[in-house]
Amino acid sequence: MQSTPKENKPLLSPLLRWFLFAMILANIAASMYPILLPIYMTEIGASVQDVGLAFTLSSVVMLVLQIFGGWVSDSIGRLKAIAIGSVGGVLGFFALAVAPTWQWMMVAIMAVSFPRSLVGPSFGAFIAENSDEENRGKVFGITDTVFQITGVVGPLTGGLLAGWWGFKGMLTVSAVIYTIAAGLRIWMATTMKPTEDQPSKQALSTDSFKTSFKKMWGMIVGGGLLTWLLVTDGVRDTAFRLSGELQPLYLEQIGGLTVAQIGLLGSIFSISWMFTPILSGKFSDRYGERFPICLGFLLIFFSMIVFLNTGVYAGFILSWVISGIGVGLLSPAYQSLISKAVPHHMLGIFNGVFHSSIGIISLPMPYIGAYLWEHITPRFPFYITAFVALLTIVPSWQFFKLPEQKPEQDETALHTTEALPLPEPGK
Numbered sequence: 195m196q197s198t199p200k201e202n203k204p205l206l207s208p209l210l211r212w213f214l215f216a217m218i219l220a221n222i223a224a225s226m227y228p229i230l231l232p233i234y235m236t237e238i239g240a241s242v243q244d245v246g247l248a249f250t251l252s253s254v255v256m257l258v259l260q261i262f263g264g265w266v267s268d269s270i271g272r273l274k275a276i277a278i279g280s281v282g283g284v285l286g287f288f289a290l291a292v293a294p295t296w297q298w299m300m301v302a303i304m305a306v307s308f309p310r311s312l313v314g315p316s317f318g319a320f321i322a323e324n325s326d327e328e329n330r331g332k333v334f335g336i337t338d339t340v341f342q343i344t345g346v347v348g349p350l351t352g353g354l355l356a357g358w359w360g361f362k363g364m365l366t367v368s369a370v371i372y373t374i375a376a377g378l379r380i381w382m383a384t385t386m387k388p389t390e391d392q393p394s395k396q397a398l399s400t401d402s403f404k405t406s407f408k409k410m411w412g413m414i415v416g417g418g419l420l421t422w423l424l425v426t427d428g429v430r431d432t433a434f435r436l437s438g439e440l441q442p443l444y445l446e447q448i449g450g451l452t453v454a455q456i457g458l459l460g461s462i463f464s465i466s467w468m469f470t471p472i473l474s475g476k477f478s479d480r481y482g483e484r485f486p487i488c489l490g491f492l493l494i495f496f497s498m499i500v501f502l503n504t505g506v507y508a509g510f511i512l513s514w515v516i517s518g519i520g521v522g523l524l525s526p527a528y529q530s531l532i533s534k535a536v537p538h539h540m541l542g543i544f545n546g547v548f549h550s551s552i553g554i555i556s557l558p559m560p561y562i563g564a565y566l567w568e569h570i571t572p573r574f575p576f577y578i579t580a581f582v583a584l585l586t587i588v589p590s591w592q593f594f595k596l597p598e599q600k601p602e603q604d605e606t607a608l609h610t611t612e613a614l615p616l617p618e619p620g621k
Contacts, residue, residue: 205333210324212382213273217317218343220280220375223287225348226355226368229460230453231303232442234361240296242443246564248300249439253556255304259311266312267542272320275542277383279312280376287369291362315542322533331483334526334533335475342471342522345464353457409540419535422593426586427528428556430491433582435559436575440567448572449510459514466518474523475530483527484594488587490527493520498580502573531594 206214227234232245240248267275286305293299318334325333355364437444445451445459474486497517504510536544563575 205325205329205336207324209386210321210333210337212386213320214337214340216375216378216382218341219378220283220313220372221341221344222348222351223368223372223375225344225460226352226371227290227361227365229349229442229456230352230356230361230364231299232439233446233453233456234356235296235299236443237361238296238299240299242440242567243561243564244296245439245443246561248296248303249560250558251300252303252307253435253560255307256311259307260315263311263313264315264542264544267316267319268540272316272323272542273379273383273386275312275316277376277380279309280372280379282312283309284369284373284376287365287372291365291369315544318529318533319542321529329479331475331478331526331530332472333475334529335472335478338471338475338522338526338529339468342464342468345467346461349457349460349464351457353454353460356457357454419531419593419595422589423532423535426589426593429582430586432556432559433579435556436563436566437579439560440563440572440575443567444572444576445510449505449507451507451510455507459510462511463514463518463521466515467522468518470519470522471526474526478527478530482595483531484591486523486527487531487594488591490520490523491583491587491590493517493523495580495584496520498576498583502576502580 235245235248236242263275263279266278283306286302286308289302289305290299293302321333321337352364352368355367359367442456445456446453451459474490477486493516497513497515497520500509500516501513504513532544566574
């Protein structure tokens with residue numbers, strides 16, 4: 195009798211729906227320009243290596259800000275952290291629109307890193323805190339599917355606007371849309387409160403920051419599940435950043451695609467992505483997260499092989515479809531696994547420490563990828579990305595399992611280093 199209300203409870207609460215709506219609006223704006231930005235920078239005087247340098251320097255800013263942003267999120271709450279980051283984002287977006295040279299564009303890209311450092315660590319943490327653990331994979335799958343509206347609408351709109359009004363016109367529209375989203379986020383932060391599991395509040399002080407950082411870093415390097423998440427994701431991110439920012443240039447210079455065609459590819463990728471997150475969430479809840487993660491990496495490998503062995507638009511479309519399906523499998527499973535392995539009141543600082551640690555490893559990769567492009571062959575960095583995706587399957591299958599928790603264990607025991615030994619084969 196007591197289980198009936200829980201069974202009838204919707205997977206997405208009204209609060210989560212408002213949260214997603216604001217995120218969708220903001221990220222439609224944010225996804226309008228990234229796939230086209232390297233092309234725009236070369237048009238205003240940047241070389242391929244300049245583009246690599248710009249994205250490398252922007253990564254430095256993210257490394258500095260992400261840990262701070264995660265700690266702020268844990269301390270003052272997710273909605274307030276997102277609202278503060280959005281105010282800075284408005285300034286960053288308009289800076290992108292008015293930047294007169296590629297050097298100023300590089301500064302603007304770094305400015306946009308500020309909202310990402312506060313919003314990024316809060317997104318998955320907020321969803322985890324407002325969902326039940328037994329259905330968390332499904333919730334992440336649903337939110338990931340809905341969220342891909344941004345990837346469908348944004349790149350396509352950005353490509354069309356850039357073709358009609360030029361890059362500056364497109365960036366101005368992007369800034370206006372983001373400003374509307376920022377207003378909605380501020381309204382949520384001042385009028386709404388989470389109703390489920392909320393992070394423990396702590397003072398915004400140097401001591402609390404040091405304590406949170408040391409505790410989380412110890413968990414990450416303690417030799418358990420979180421350590422293997424760091425190692426595998428660090429290697430994967432390093433390889434992907436060798437080629438990620440160069441893809442638009444490859445499509446334009448090697449593939450011969452137009453700006454509008456490249457923008458359409460971004461939308462095709464997101465449409466493909468939308469088909470698998472719910473399936474990934476169901477697999478995660480039923481069989482464990484490692485199954486969709488390994489399948490996702492395998493599909494990404496195949497997509498890169500298709501990408502490197504085609505010279506026609508239909509081939510690039512096929513590559514983007516396979517890649518979108520693969521990433522759609524990865525994302526909810528990763529988020530679900532992290533939300534179960536990390537205490538909720540530390541999810542913000544975890545995201546900051548975790549992604550900053552990975553960022554340190556991958557920091558010079560855009561510049562190195564550009565160097566390999568110019569001095570070996572444009573295809574070389576993409577081949578590295580492909581084979582690293584394939585190799586990542588092995589440690590992911592072996593180590594991406596939560597340890598079985600004994601009934602007498604309390605919740606915090608799950609997250610200690612001692613409770614996260616190297617898992618034995620089998621589930």
